[in-house]
Amino acid sequence: MLAGSVDTSATAIEWALSELIKHPRVMKKLQMEFESVVGMKRMVEESDLDKLEYSDMVIKKFIRTHPVAPLILPHQSMKDCMVRDFFVPKKSRVVINTGAIMRDPIAWSEPEKLSGKRH
Numbered sequence: 001m002l003a004g005s006v007d008t009s010a011t012a013i014e015w016a017l018s019e020l021i022k023h024p025r026v027m028k029k030l031q032m033e034f035e036s037v038v039g040m041k042r043m044v045e046e047s048d049l050d051k052l053e054y055s056d057m058v059i060k061k062f063i064r065t066h067p068v069a070p071l072i073l074p075h076q077s078m079k080d081c082m083v084r085d086f087f088v089p090k091k092s093r094v095v096i097n098t099g100a101i102m103r104d105p106i107a108w109s110e111p112e113k114l115s116g117k118r119h
Contacts, residue, residue, distance in 0.1 A: 070099030
């Protein structure tokens with residue numbers, strides 16, 4: 001489990017950095033926010049997090065557009081149910097594709113873009 005958590009953290013950081021390189025305007029705005037809230041003389045502290053609103057939004061966008069684990073652990077349905085037009089019998093193994101949910105064009109405008117907004 002420890003190796004999995006290290007790999008997923010590294011993967012998330014890699015994707016975030018690659019997106020920042022592709023979006024220099026976003027990177028500049030993040031830098032300006034960090035300079036104004038935290039300054040250049042110290043590290044970010046937990047008490048700063050509430051004030052870093054743009055950073056919080058950008059991080060959430062990174063996680064949405066590049067989930068580190070697009071498939072969550074399998075679940076089992078407890079009873080018969082319908083999901084949209086699909087019948088799911090009791091005790092079925094259900095694998096949820098969060099990667100597809102986070103890129104669903106019904107829920108998100110321009111879901112593949114970092115700038116995609118929720119409908």
